[in-house]
Amino acid sequence: MNGRPPSLHPTTKPPSPPPILKTPLLPTPNELLLLSIYPITLLLGHLYSLLSPTTRHLPYDPVAQSHPAAHAPSYFARKNNLLNLLFVKLGWLWTTVVLALFVATHPRFGVGGLAGQVVLRWAGSTGVWYLVTQWCFGPGLVDRSFALTGGRCQVLKDPVAMEEMGKAGEVFTRVACKAAGGQWRGGHDISGHVFMLVLGSAMVAAEVAPAVVSWVRLVRDRNGVTTTMGSDGQETDDSAVSGLGVKAAAVYLALSWWMLLMTALYFHTWFEKLTGLIIGLAGFWLIYYLPRGMAPVRAIVGMPGL
Ligand SMILES: CCCCCCCCCCCCCCCC(=O)SCCNC(=O)CCNC(=O)[C@H](O)C(C)(C)COP(=O)(O)OP(=O)(O)OC[C@H]1O[C@@H](n2cnc3c(N)ncnc32)[C@H](O)[C@@H]1OP(=O)(O)O
Numbered sequence: 001m002n003g004r005p006p007s008l009h010p011t012t013k014p015p016s017p018p019p020i021l022k023t024p025l026l027p028t029p030n031e032l033l034l035l036s037i038y039p040i041t042l043l044l045g046h047l048y049s050l051l052s053p054t055t056r057h058l059p060y061d062p063v064a065q066s067h068p069a070a071h072a073p074s075y076f077a078r079k080n081n082l083l084n085l086l087f088v089k090l091g092w093l094w095t096t097v098v099l100a101l102f103v104a105t106h107p108r109f110g111v112g113g114l115a116g117q118v119v120l121r122w123a124g125s126t127g128v129w130y131l132v133t134q135w136c137f138g139p140g141l142v143d144r145s146f147a148l149t150g151g152r153c154q155v156l157k158d159p160v161a162m163e164e165m166g167k168a169g170e171v172f173t174r175v176a177c178k179a180a181g182g183q184w185r186g187g188h189d190i191s192g193h194v195f196m197l198v199l200g201s202a203m204v205a206a207e208v209a210p211a212v213v214s215w216v217r218l219v220r221d222r223n224g225v226t227t228t229m230g231s232d233g234q235e236t237d238d239s240a241v242s243g244l245g246v247k248a249a250a251v252y253l254a255l256s257w258w259m260l261l262m263t264a265l266y267f268h269t270w271f272e273k274l275t276g277l278i279i280g281l282a283g284f285w286l287i288y289y290l291p292r293g294m295a296p297v298r299a300i301v302g303m304p305g306l
Helices: 029-035 037-051 082-088 091-105 114-134 141-148 159-165 174-179 192-220 244-266 270-288 295-301
Strands: none
Touching (some): 037 244, 082 091, 091 192, 114 270, 114 295, 192 244
């Protein structure tokens, strides 16, 4: 006897877990784990900025979306830091270069239409980036949402300046407003940095990850039990699978993550970062998840790694 009363229902089964919703339109658990890097980075970065004694008492300029340069708590809190100017401000160019390098150096794109499908997915993502940040039948969606939420270029309040600039509607973007010497203030300013860093890095990771996974498998099974196949059925060379394109992508992903963290720490309100994240992930879903559930579209744009 162990002193415990005998169980009344010794054969009762524990309740079965709720069924997992399986649909190609949603990320798999592993993909979800990887995608969670984005909200976790933004959340931890923002929390740190609120709690850290070095940043929490510093003045913050909501119009510039940053700490005034004279009070910048670190090199990366300044807008003119080199990584911002050379990497993020030209971010889509680097995304394109890295993807092109990967396609040019990876053996699986040697034969067949796989490279064409990567170009189609890149074109789709580029279209999303362009509509959101650059042009959407006029100003991009970021600028449109800023104006729709009550924001405007402050110089427009000056009738003389307005006269000089011609039609008021022309100063309808952040860039045009700054060029006109105005201040873009009053609306909800979706973080373009968060949007572009999330969309670009998720795209590059989605394209490159299958190659890295197959390389890891190849290294693990070096004794020949399993091999990695190129699109033409040839065994791939593992130095090519871990080659220049994959290395460039790794550097690009590391820099993207770092700049996302810096944006989380020093720029924008939490809500502006959240909307940047949601739009970035929505764009990624549109190009990489929606076709998974639509066979005719999937047949045209394909899926990374297949
Ligand atoms: C497979 C492939 C095949 C290819 C097949 C080839 C086919 C052959 C076709 C060729 C065709 C090529 C075509 C390619 C396409 C291009 O390469 S296009 C040319 C390259 N252009 C680019 O890449 C531009 C990318 N940049 C952008 O889109 C915008 O700058 C961004 C990133 C969205 C950011 O916009 P933003 O105005 O900075 O706005 P936001 O993020 O809200 O920031 C607000 C302020 O806070 C500051 N800030 C925010 N976060 C930070 C931070 N972390 N650090 C510092 N400052 C910050 C910003 O600097 C900004 O300050 P201001 O500058 O306004 O004073």
